Amino acid sequence: MLRRLREHAPPYALAGPAVLFLLAFFAVPALYLVQTALQSGSFETGYRFDWAWSNLSDGVSAYAPQLVRSVAYAGAATALGLLLTYPLMYWIARRGGRLKPLLLLCVVTPFFVTFLMRTLAWQTILQDGGAIVSALRATPLLGDDESLLATPFAVICGLTYNYLPLMALPLYATLERLDDRMLEAADDLYSTPAATFFRVTLPLSLPGVIAGSLLMFIPACGDYVNAALLGSPDTSMIGNVIQSKFLVVADYPTAAALSCVVMAVILAVVITWVRVLGAWRLTG
Amino acid sequence: MSAVAGQHRARRLGTGFTGTVRALAAALRRRALDVFGVAAIAYLLLPVVVVIAFSFNDPAGRFNYRWTGFTFDNWARPFGVPGLADSMLTSLEIAAIAAVAGCLLGTPLAMALARHRFRGRAATEGLVLLPMATPEVVLGASLLALFLNLGMPTGFGTIALAHTMFVTSFVVITIRARLVDLDRNLEAAAADLGAGPIATFRLVTFPLILPSIVAAALLAFLLSVDDFVITNFNSGTTVTFPLYVWGSARVGVPPQVNVIGSMLLLASLLVAALLMIRRRRV
Amino acid sequence: MTLEPIDRRGLLARAAVGLGALTVPGALGACGGGIDTRREEQQAAPVRRELAKSLVVSTWPFYIDIDEKTDERPTLEAFQERFDVRVRWIEDINSNDEFFAKIRDPLTQGQDIGRDIIVPTEYMAARMHELGWLVPLDRPSIPNAAGLDPLLADSAWDPGRRYSLPWQSFITAIGYNRAAVGRELSGITDMLTDSRLRNRITVSSSQEDTLGLIMLDNGDDPAEVTDASFDRAVAVLERALDTGQVRRAAGNDYAAALAQGDVVASVAYSGDVFQLALDNPDLEFLIPDSGAILGTDVMCIPRGGDVYTASVFMNYYYEAAVQAELEAYLTLISPVTGTRAAMRRRRPRLADNPYMFPDEATRAKLHGYDERALNDQDYRSRMQAVLGV
Numbered sequence: 001m002l003r004r005l006r007e008h009a010p011p012y013a014l015a016g017p018a019v020l021f022l023l024a025f026f027a028v029p030a031l032y033l034v035q036t037a038l039q040s041g042s043f044e045t046g047y048r049f050d051w052a053w054s055n056l057s058d059g060v061s062a063y064a065p066q067l068v069r070s071v072a073y074a075g076a077a078t079a080l081g082l083l084l085t086y087p088l089m090y091w092i093a094r095r096g097g098r099l100k101p102l103l104l105l106c107v108v109t110p111f112f113v114t115f116l117m118r119t120l121a122w123q124t125i126l127q128d129g130g131a132i133v134s135a136l137r138a139t140p141l142l143g144d145d146e147s148l149l150a151t152p153f154a155v156i157c158g159l160t161y162n163y164l165p166l167m168a169l170p171l172y173a174t175l176e177r178l179d180d181r182m183l184e185a186a187d188d189l190y191s192t193p194a195a196t197f198f199r200v201t202l203p204l205s206l207p208g209v210i211a212g213s214l215l216m217f218i219p220a221c222g223d224y225v226n227a228a229l230l231g232s233p234d235t236s237m238i239g240n241v242i243q244s245k246f247l248v249v250a251d252y253p254t255a256a257a258l259s260c261v262v263m264a265v266i267l268a269v270v271i272t273w274v275r276v277l278g279a280w281r282l283t284g
Numbered sequence: 285m286s287a288v289a290g291q292h293r294a295r296r297l298g299t300g301f302t303g304t305v306r307a308l309a310a311a312l313r314r315r316a317l318d319v320f321g322v323a324a325i326a327y328l329l330l331p332v333v334v335v336i337a338f339s340f341n342d343p344a345g346r347f348n349y350r351w352t353g354f355t356f357d358n359w360a361r362p363f364g365v366p367g368l369a370d371s372m373l374t375s376l377e378i379a380a381i382a383a384v385a386g387c388l389l390g391t392p393l394a395m396a397l398a399r400h401r402f403r404g405r406a407a408t409e410g411l412v413l414l415p416m417a418t419p420e421v422v423l424g425a426s427l428l429a430l431f432l433n434l435g436m437p438t439g440f441g442t443i444a445l446a447h448t449m450f451v452t453s454f455v456v457i458t459i460r461a462r463l464v465d466l467d468r469n470l471e472a473a474a475a476d477l478g479a480g481p482i483a484t485f486r487l488v489t490f491p492l493i494l495p496s497i498v499a500a501a502l503l504a505f506l507l508s509v510d511d512f513v514i515t516n517f518n519s520g521t522t523v524t525f526p527l528y529v530w531g532s533a534r535v536g537v538p539p540q541v542n543v544i545g546s547m548l549l550l551a552s553l554l555v556a557a558l559l560m561i562r563r564r565r566v
Numbered sequence: 567m568t569l570e571p572i573d574r575r576g577l578l579a580r581a582a583v584g585l586g587a588l589t590v591p592g593a594l595g596a597c598g599g600g601i602d603t604r605r606e607e608q609q610a611a612p613v614r615r616e617l618a619k620s621l622v623v624s625t626w627p628f629y630i631d632i633d634e635k636t637d638e639r640p641t642l643e644a645f646q647e648r649f650d651v652r653v654r655w656i657e658d659i660n661s662n663d664e665f666f667a668k669i670r671d672p673l674t675q676g677q678d679i680g681r682d683i684i685v686p687t688e689y690m691a692a693r694m695h696e697l698g699w700l701v702p703l704d705r706p707s708i709p710n711a712a713g714l715d716p717l718l719a720d721s722a723w724d725p726g727r728r729y730s731l732p733w734q735s736f737i738t739a740i741g742y743n744r745a746a747v748g749r750e751l752s753g754i755t756d757m758l759t760d761s762r763l764r765n766r767i768t769v770s771s772s773q774e775d776t777l778g779l780i781m782l783d784n785g786d787d788p789a790e791v792t793d794a795s796f797d798r799a800v801a802v803l804e805r806a807l808d809t810g811q812v813r814r815a816a817g818n819d820y821a822a823a824l825a826q827g828d829v830v831a832s833v834a835y836s837g838d839v840f841q842l843a844l845d846n847p848d849l850e851f852l853i854p855d856s857g858a859i860l861g862t863d864v865m866c867i868p869r870g871g872d873v874y875t876a877s878v879f880m881n882y883y884y885e886a887a888v889q890a891e892l893e894a895y896l897t898l899i900s901p902v903t904g905t906r907a908a909m910r911r912r913r914p915r916l917a918d919n920p921y922m923f924p925d926e927a928t929r930a931k932l933h934g935y936d937e938r939a940l941n942d943q944d945y946r947s948r949m950q951a952v953l954g955v
Binding site for chain 1: 324328331335338396405423452516517530533557
């Protein structure tokens with residue numbers, strides 16, 4: 001019996017510490033979050049657990065605009081990110097040649113600058129007196145008294161840039177593994193470049209597209225730094241509300257309830273997205 | 285292009301006038317992609333250049349917002365601003381702890397997931413992947429909820445715990461990817477030569493996955509230094525570098541912060557470049 | 567990364583686990599109960615009159631004199647030399663609420679926060695006092711407190727100033743670029759309703775600054791906030807936000823936008839505008855006829871701080887000569903009455919600055935904001951809601 005124990009023990013012994021740690025500091029906190037969401041009270045009077053489901057419904061009705069905005073901005077950022085990264089990673093994977101490592105390094109470089117500093121850099125770039133705004137004001141695209149900062153555009157711009165590397169790497173992985181012979185075969189069958197792309201390349205790279213867009217959408221949905229530094233009161237996202245409720249107003253039950261709602265919303269969007277693309281398997 | 289490919293191309297595009305037009309169109313498409321690629325790279329590097337450039341700025345007042353003049357002063361005294369050095373030190377300490385702890389926890393788990401079948405393996409995989417699929421706001425909030433309900437004061441310790449938690453997932457997938465790629469025959473050969481499981485690990489597996497562990501540790505270190513949201517929720521009075529930047533963004537970010545950011549960037553680039561070179565040589 | 571295809575059986579199994587997990591919060595609730603924020607009763611401990619080796623101060627950035635060439639802080643250096651106490655000057659207060667959130671966990675657990683002096687704004691100190699986080703000052707060791715300006719000597723939450731002493735005061739009113747605006751503004755309502763200024767103004771995200779000024783313009787008294795006066799003020803602000811009149815609600819970063827011209831008018835603090843005007847003479851500080859808000863940041867001692875050393879520190883900074891040196895750099899309103907005379911010897915021109923040493927007429931126009939309103943969760947939530955969160 002001891003020998004059987006020793007045979008079966010290794011995986012449990014190896015995995016044990018990490019699993020316990022993750023349970024203790026990820027799973028249990030998640031449960032506490034739900035528990036806090038069902039508390040009521042205030043900082044002065046203390047909080048009690050009393051199955052306050054109203055926190056959830058009140059939270060959703062009071063902050064529905066922020067929830068919708070978060071999904072919309074994150075969705076827009078993901079779409080923009082896809083449009084930007086797909087051609088770029090395709091170019092690097094298939095035309096990069098010897099420059100591939102250098103180009104990849106360029107793609108990953110923004111990641112090495114602190115998140116906050118990247119966002120502050122956009123604050124500088126999009127400022128009223130800066131080159132971009134001045135150039136746009138010279139065209140009919142932007143009026144003379146309009147600005148880019150403190151608009152949804154700036155927030156989406158920041159979100160796109162900040163989370164782009166997360167989309168780029170999975171896309172690159174799939175595009176690099178694309179079998180050249182498939183493309184040659186399509187060519188041989190007199191396929192036009194457009195048809196080759198839509199009927200061969202894109203479907204084959206779909207796993208990367210799905211993985212990348214999920215990796216980008218999910219954190220963008222909960223972000224609040226971009227909205228805080230580049231936005232205005234009209235562009236506040238659900239992350240700003242959660243941060244305010246936790247750290248400013250100390251209304252823990254509402255804050256926790258909203259966090260649970262965010263998770264539910266993200267789950268719903270993710271399931272729908274994966275379903276829409278018709279694929280249940282993500283291979284990495 | 286080889287002769288066969290050339291023939292393919294000729295057959296595809298046709299010869300004569302239509303062929304030339306089609307060839308031109310193909311060349312234009314290629315050019316367009318090249319142009320797009322370069323433009324996209326420029327877009328990616330623009331804010332990086334801004335961050336580095338403004339570290340040389342000589343701001344008139346407290347605000348490092350507009351370019352007023354070039355100076356090396358900031359690089360000469362990068363820690364002239366009070367609190368910046370302390371926050372950077374704190375960040376580095378926490379990152380070191382998180383990287384080491386993350387690797388100590390994550391490597392065995394990666395091995396278990398890559399090499400063994402056991403009950404609850406799917407659930408374990410899910411547990412490892414879930415933190416990566418959760419927005420940082422929710423991770424930070426749930427940890428705060430835990431600490432509040434347990435009465436644990438937030439500070440250096442809680443930040444270290446939080447960081448270790450979320451880097452472990454990254455460590456696990458990095459090392460597991462390498463383990464899966466590893467040739468099992470090497471380990472089988474060691475077993476054939478009479479090595480027990482521990483010896484096999486020590487002499488065969490570990491040296492082979494060591495580069496991955498190092499890469500995972502560096503990734504964990506970087507993620508920890510960069511983390512803002514989770515830290516913001518669980519920091520108490522401790523100040524890390526991102527928290528310092530957030531605070532100073534309200535009043536005016538001094539150029540020395542850009543200097544430190546640039547230093548961090550250059551160090552990371554150096555390490556990444558070294559890893560890439562090393563990988564190509566092996 | 568692999569996600570197995572989910573079939574119906576797997577789905578049911580997962581649903582069962584999920585529902586099971588929902589019972590756990592109940593169980594956790596039964597044993598945990600909730601988040602404990604009760605305060606402990608403050609025991610008055612006898613003060614040991616011995617100087618400690620070091621003193622730790624938490625304060626706002628740019629709140630002490632600095633010699634720009636050497637990065638040293640003259641008044642602080644002098645204190646360290648005279649008393650042989652090492653001072654750690656930590657500038658980690660960027661917002662009252664965020665600072666409160668940072669220190670509330672250790673303090674509610676009864677632990678100390680590693681600080682001897684903290685310098686929150688008046689209303690936040692009131693809140694902390696109510697939660698029992700502050701300890702009394704050693705008044706006998708602060709004889710210079712007799713020089714405290716009568717306007718600040720008694721406060722609603724701390725009569726007799728036993729738990730706090732003002733560090734600096736400042737006037738909150740309107741800062742604007744006279745040339746860019748093209749005319750003289752009359753007050754905050756003017757700023758919020760002139761459509762020519764659309765999208766070029768900011769307000770403060772702080773209730774006392776923005777709503778306080780609007781209340782004064784409405785004819786209400788900000789020191790006694792009622793539901794009605796609060797509603798009236800919020801209505802004006804909401805209208806301005808809805809029409810896009812206000813670009814954003816800013817913290818201390820309004821000054822950058824004002825300096826560069828992105829913003830032409832803002833709720834502003836006297837010290838900032840004075841500094842900015844040195845570089846840009848078009849910038850003016852306006853104290854409306856209806857009045858302005860007087861804000862005060864106070865020094866207090868959190869639980870666990872060294873009372874005697876902190877009190878000696880406060881006493882040092884209440885010397886008129888030290889205040890003059892401090893003021894020459896900060897250009898704010900000193901809480902000590904002898905400062906003007908000391909300043910006359912040092913920098914005579916500053917001694918006549920109406921924003922640093924306001925005359926009787928101006929002082930009559932300065933009002934404080936009701937602390938109870940600032941600490942009321944309902945009012946705070948409503949202010950946050952107006953700001954979009």
